[in-house]
Amino acid sequence: MGVRIIIAASLRTFTNRTPEVEVQADTVSAALSALTDEYPEAARGLFDENGDLRGFVSIYVNDRDIRTLKGLGTKLSDGDEIYLLPAIAGGACESVISTERMKEVKIEDKEIRRYNNHLQLKEISIKGQKRIMAGRVLIAGIGALGGVVAERLAAAGVGTIGLADDREVLLDGLQVQTIHSSRDIDRPRAASARDRLKKLNPNVTTVTYQDKLSADNIEEIIEDYDIVVDATDSFVTRYLISDACALHNKPDVFGAMYQFEGFVTVLCTGDAPCYRCLYPSPPPAGIVPSCAASGVMNALPGIIGSLMEAEVLKLLTGSGEPLVGKAIRLDSWNLQYRMIHTASDPGCAVCGSAPSIRTVQDIDYEDFCGLREDPDEEPIEGIEAEELARRIMSEEKITIIDVREPHERAIRRFPGTLAIPIGQLARRQKELDPEVDTIFVCKEGKRSILAIRTLREAGYTGPMYNLKGGLENAAQIIFPHEGAWL
Ligand SMILES: [Zn+2]
Known part of the structure; x- marks a missing residue:
C-alpha cells in the first residue's frame, strides 16, 4: 500500500483525465516526483520554470494544507491521501448569469x-x-x-x-x-x-x-x-x-x-x-x-x-x-x-x-432508496392506534416493544412496554414470547418497521406488528387520560 494522490477535475488535463494515482513515497515532494514521472505534463501544471510549486495549487495531506505542515517536505505514511486542488482566487468563479x-x-x-x-x-x-x-x-x-x-x-x-x-x-x-x-x-x-x-x-x-x-x-x-x-x-x-x-x-x-x-x-x-x-x-x-x-x-x-x-x-x-x-x-x-x-x-x-x-x-x-416493498419479502403487518388502545384496555396478553432511544422515551412516556433500542434487538430476542403478538412502536412508525426486519433476519418467528404512524399520531388515542403522556 502506498499513498493516493487525488487530482481535482480542473488539473486532470495534465494527467490524461486520471482522477487519482497511487504512488510509493515517503514525502509529498517524492510523491509529486512519482506523479510527474508517470505524467510529465503534470510537472508543467504544478511547477514553474524554477521548479517551485505554482501558487494556484493547494496541496492537502489528509485534509490538511501542507503549508500548515512541513510543505513539500511533509512526511507521508502508507494510506495517506494527497489532494491536489487549484486554489480558486476571488473572482475566478464564473457567474451563472450571462x-x-x-x-x-x-x-x-x-x-x-x-x-x-x-x-x-x-x-x-x-x-x-x-x-x-x-x-x-x-x-x-x-x-x-x-x-x-x-x-x-x-x-x-x-x-x-x-x-x-x-x-x-x-x-x-x-x-x-x-x-x-x-x-x-x-x-x-x-x-x-x-x-x-x-x-x-x-x-x-x-x-x-x-x-x-x-x-x-x-x-x-x-x-x-x-x-x-x-x-x-x-x-x-x-x-x-x-x-x-x-x-x-x-x-x-x-x-x-x-x-x-x-x-x-x-x-x-x-x-x-x-x-x-x-x-x-x-x-x-x-x-x-x-x-x-x-x-x-x-x-x-x-x-x-x-x-x-x-x-x-x-x-x-x-x-x-x-x-x-x-x-x-x-x-x-x-x-x-x-x-x-x-x-x-x-x-x-x-x-x-x-x-x-x-x-x-x-x-x-x-x-x-428502498422505499418500495420487496415483492419476495413477507409483508409487515401494521396495527392502527385504535386497535392497540383496545387491546391494551382489554388487558389482552401482548408484548409492546418500544424501540425509541431513552431521551425520546423521556418526552413521551409509554408505560407497560419493553424498551429495547434497535441495536440490541437481535441479542435480546429471548425476552420476547413467540406465542403472543408483539407490537413494535417508535416515534414515526419507520424505525419500528426496521426493528421487525432486523428480528426476522435474526431468525425470530413469532407474530410481529408495526404501530402505524408511530406514537406521534397515537398519543391522544392510546392513553387519552391526563398524565399518561408527559
Ligand atoms: Zn456523479
Whole structure:
C-alpha cells in the first residue's frame, strides 16, 4: 500500500483525465516526483520554470494544507491521501448569469438604497447586484433550511424565487421554520413562504410548486432556473434533484442538518461532483431518522441556511470561492468545522465517463432508496392506534416493544412496554414470547418497521406488528387520560 494522490477535475488535463494515482513515497515532494514521472505534463501544471510549486495549487495531506505542515517536505505514511486542488482566487468563479442578462437589469433609486450593503462591496457592487436581480433560484423544501435560504435570498433581491414544497405548516416545525408563523398552521408551506417573501421584498417574483417533486415534473421545473437549492430531507428527492441538475448542468446547492451538525456543498457544476458521486447508494430505509424525529438545535438552520445562501450569491455574482470540489461539515455545539475535499467519481452512473442514467426517467427513485416493498419479502403487518388502545384496555396478553432511544422515551412516556433500542434487538430476542403478538412502536412508525426486519433476519418467528404512524399520531388515542403522556 502506498499513498493516493487525488487530482481535482480542473488539473486532470495534465494527467490524461486520471482522477487519482497511487504512488510509493515517503514525502509529498517524492510523491509529486512519482506523479510527474508517470505524467510529465503534470510537472508543467504544478511547477514553474524554477521548479517551485505554482501558487494556484493547494496541496492537502489528509485534509490538511501542507503549508500548515512541513510543505513539500511533509512526511507521508502508507494510506495517506494527497489532494491536489487549484486554489480558486476571488473572482475566478464564473457567474451563472450571462453579461447580456445582467445588462438587462435596471436598478431604480429605491433599490440602490435597499441593496446598499451589497453595492458597497467591491466584490459584488452594481454588476454583482444586477446579476443577483437577474437570478432565478429554485428552492426545494421550504422547512427550516429552505426557509432561511428563501427569506435571505428574497431580501438580497434575487429576481425570481421558486418555492417547491408539497407539505403543510405544522406546529412541530415552527420552532425551527421561522419563515412560517403560528397563523400559517395547516396552510401549504409553499404558499405561506410566498406570502412572507412578498412582505419582505415586493420586487421579488415568486413561483410556487405544491406537487411533490418527481421524475415526471422535475426536468420541466428546473429548466426555468439558474440554480437549484436542495433543502429537502428525503433521500429520494436528493438523488432526484442531483441527477436532474447533473443531467441539465444546473448547480445544486446542497445543505443538510442533523441535531447539531450541518453539511453544505455545491454539486453538479463542471468541477463539482454530483450527490451520487459522493454517495453512490442511499442508506437503508429507516436507518437515518429525519430532523423531526431526531431533533435539531434551534440556531443550526440559521447558520447552515446562511452558508447555503452565500454559495448561491457567489454562483450568481461569479465572485468569491464557492464550495466547488469542497464541502463543509460543521459541528455547531463544539464549534468545530472540517473542510472536506470532494471529487467526481469517474464511475458515477450519472456524471461519470460511461453513464448508465441518461434521464431521470431511467430510475425508480423510491425503489432505489428502498422505499418500495420487496415483492419476495413477507409483508409487515401494521396495527392502527385504535386497535392497540383496545387491546391494551382489554388487558389482552401482548408484548409492546418500544424501540425509541431513552431521551425520546423521556418526552413521551409509554408505560407497560419493553424498551429495547434497535441495536440490541437481535441479542435480546429471548425476552420476547413467540406465542403472543408483539407490537413494535417508535416515534414515526419507520424505525419500528426496521426493528421487525432486523428480528426476522435474526431468525425470530413469532407474530410481529408495526404501530402505524408511530406514537406521534397515537398519543391522544392510546392513553387519552391526563398524565399518561408527559
Ligand atoms: Zn456523479
